[in-house]
Amino acid sequence: MIVAKRKPFEEILQMIAGHRKVLIAGCGTCVAVCLAGGEKEVAVLAAEIDMARRLKNQPIELGQTTLERQCDREYLAQLDDRAASYEAIVSLACGVGIQFLAERFPTIPVYPGVDTCGLAVNQDVGWYEERCRSCGRCVLDRTGGICPVTLCAKGLYNGPCGGTNRGFCEIDPEQPCAWYAIYERLKGQGRLERIRAITPVQEWRDTVPRTLLQPGYRKPEKAKS
Amino acid sequence: MRLSYPANVKIILVPCTGKVDVMHLLQAIQRGADGVYCVGCLEGTCHYNQGNLRCRERVERVREILQEIGLEPDRVRMYNLSSGEAPTFVAYAREMTELIRRLGPNPLKHSKPSIRLEEAA
Amino acid sequence: MMKSGSNLEKILRAGHFAFTGELGPPRGAHAEEVRKKAAHLKGRVDAVNITDNQTAVVRMASWAASLILIQEGIEPNYQMVCRDRNRLAMQADILGASALGIRNMLCLSGDHCLFGDHPTAKGVFDLDSIQLIRMVKQLRDEGKFQGGAEVDGRPSIFIGAAANPFADPFEWRVQRLAKKVEAGVDFIQTQCIYNMAKFREFIRLANEEGLTEKVFILAGITPMKSLGMAKYMKTKVPGMDVPDEIITRLQGVARDKQAEEGIRIALEQIAELKEMKGVHGIHLMAIEWEHRVPEIAERAGMLPRPVVN
Incomplete structure (x- = not known):
């Protein structure tokens, strides 16, 4: 699965420093399993931000939600009617989810709440090891x-x-x-x-943005929204 | 034994301190409690093997969070004792109360959180 | 058949026992520092390795320090690591080096950036050392870039590489040497040797596989300057094998005699290596000890260096 690590609190606080109403959006798939961005982590981050801002006398309105997946359009659509009521969104999804969310709501700043760290195995609860690049x-x-x-x-x-x-x-x-x-x-x-035998020079394929189209499938004329 | 302990301590029973979650402790502080402490069994005697150890780790995590947001970590602590140690229980309650008195009231109790749960439609 | 016309190649092909030295470029832009160190080596070795950002610490470029050596009348052995450049930069540097008279090159993977003064730098490793060897050979012998296009003016380079007979797994070390030979390496310089028993075994296996007939092997020697250095090499340097007997010998002499004892150990090793079938020379890595090279060369019976035309 994809693993991620929560960014340091101070960094997140800096990102949203100018905002007074922010949505914290988790993702219920990979980052939930690796304890970085699921429902629980969303609640903890919201509590932290709430307390830190009140202690600074800069109270903030927060929303919290955890989508099933931020890398699928249909789940992002669940926020369509509500996103606009927030000044900014902090996403706890992997880099893929964060970008898809930002693409869905292009007028709202979307900030990363985690650093995406790779494709890893689950060695134990809270302990992950990268295996694939x-x-x-x-x-x-x-x-x-x-x-x-x-x-x-x-x-x-x-x-x-x-x-x-x-x-x-x-x-x-x-x-x-x-x-x-x-x-x-x-x-x-x-x-x-x-x-x-000598393994010859690698012909790198990860040097350009990659698009994957499975055999037997075609891109729709216009990407559905 | 009918020992008395400070009246400001409100006891919340859990089946095992392993049940205590980071959010339970955080919410208590968030909603204005001056301090929270967990009293677990002696280390090595947990009926569920790891419960009190997990609780200690969660308490440690919450203490880090308090430090990060600008509150005194000592508002959240972990104690261990066996069920037969009533005088120790009282001693810990007094110690914690004393500690919190020195730290003063939780500054968060004068305002309320504003967090809305956006249910996925 | 001569491939590069370098002095080192001539010496080896004429059947002489080669002797190479090493010089680390300065951490700054002073050419004088290179010249000063080089003066100790002139006439005492057949070629001098110029390290390339060794231990991942930034220094004057290896090709630049190599050119300073050429100005001083000393033949450089231009080291290139895979850590700091991709295949485009590597090929460009190789062409430039050859154009300016550099004739020997040592192909290395390079230490990881974590060891150096820019630990968070991104290591390139577009190629590994074996792929680099093959790329240089293709440039030189086939006149083709790695990407397949024709080279207009092939570089003349005597291709070298390193071998560490002491890193794990030992059984695989000769196989990896064989891969370097297959890739097209002309000469090998080994990691510093202290465990002679293990090195004898390595060479025996290399002889058995017929590798020592296909490649020139220069045995790496680094004299111990002190007991502290020996202990550091034993415990702190990965892939280094320092047997207890070396430590014991250095412990057995007074502190001010340790350097002399270190040189004696090196001289004994060189004497044995000269007679060892499959060993074609010595690569002396006198780390920050260039001024002792003349004395070591003299006492090892390496002087005068042969001249081959």
């Missing part, structure tokens, strides 16, 4: 199901470098070396020949 050219078949783009600090395609340290990365003694892990896994599967 969505590079658009998956090499996991060659690397034993371990992503060198994400998990090697240098993103090497022909690792490991000379900095691997007893199975860990030179950047952090607690960060496993991706290429050490790739080697161990492929060795265990008897498939080391996969990394014996």
Whole structure:
């Protein structure tokens, strides 16, 4: 799933400093699961802002809502009749949701309440680890199901470098070396020949805004609203 | 034992301090309580294993939030005791009351929050 | 067949035991500092590696310091890391370097930015070191850019790379060397060697795989300046293998004799490496100790350096 981290409170407070009526909009999907922007986090942020502003003698009117998903038009539509009554919106969705919300209400400033941190697995409640950078050219078949783009600090395609340290990365003694892990896994599967061949220079696909159209589908003449 | 404790302490019963949420503590302060404290079982004796430990972490989180918004973190605290320790319970109630008196009233009690829940249509 | 005409290449192809040094460019714009350090190395080594923002700390550009060396009559070995530039900048720099007389190049991944003085910089790593080797070879031998277009005027570069026989997993190290050979590397300079037993094993495997016949291997030597340095290298530098016997030897002498003991250890290593099948030279990395190079070269029996025309 997509994981995000709440921005520091002071930063959010600065963004909305000039506003007197603000909507806090959460998202009920990825960011709710990773405890950054669901219903509960919306309530906490609203309480924080309310208290901080009253303590400064600058009271603020707040609205709070959590949409099922901010990356789907039909859920954003639920705010159509109400958004205009707010001076600004703080979105706790991932960067995708924040932008789609801002696109839906182009006259209202939309601020990010979280920093989107990547595509991660759920290691435990509140603990997530990045696994994919969505590079658009998956090499996991060659690397034993371990992503060198994400998990090697240098993103090497022909690792490991000379900095691997007893199975860990030179950047952090607690960060496993991706290429050490790739080697161990492929060795265990008897498939080391996969990394014996040189992986050629990557043809990057994530250097332009990407649009995805699945086979068998077409863009509607005019995007429906 | 019929021990008396400060009358300003209002007790809210929960099945386990693990039930206490960040929002419960925050709302108490938001609505004007001068202080809130959680009294859990002794660490290591939770019937649900982790309840009182989770509560402590939530109390810590709320204390950070109070610091961020400009209120004294000590308005929210965590205590632990066993069910047989009535005198300790009284001692904690007095300590907390004393502490809050020194901090003075919650400045938020003079105004009201204005937060509207926008239900998804 | 001569590929670059560099002095280092001539020495190696003539069958001489090569000897290279290293110089870190200054943290500023003073050419004088490069000249001062270089003076100690002149005539004592066959080529001098010029590091490229080593340990991810910004310094004078490697190509620029390399040119200063050429002005001083010393042959540079221009280091290039993948961390700081993409394939366009790399190829442009390679063409420029060759145009201005640089003939040796060392292709490296580069230390992560986190180690340096700009820890939040974005590392480029458009290519890795193996892909870089292949790109230089393609420019030189096929006259083609990485993107496929024709090069008008091929660069003359003797292609080098690093190898660390001591990083994990050990069994994979020779395989990775083989990948560099397949990519087209001409010479290898190894990480600093302290664990001779492990290095002997590495070379034995490389000989067995026939790699030492396809590539020149220069064994990396860094004399210990003190016990403190040895302990630091042992515990703090990733991928470094300093056996206890080195620590014990340095502990066994008075503090003011530790540098001399460090040099003695290095000289013993060089003596053994000279006789080791599959080793074609020494790469001496006297870190901030350039002024001791003349003495080390002399005592190691490396002087005078052969001249090959």
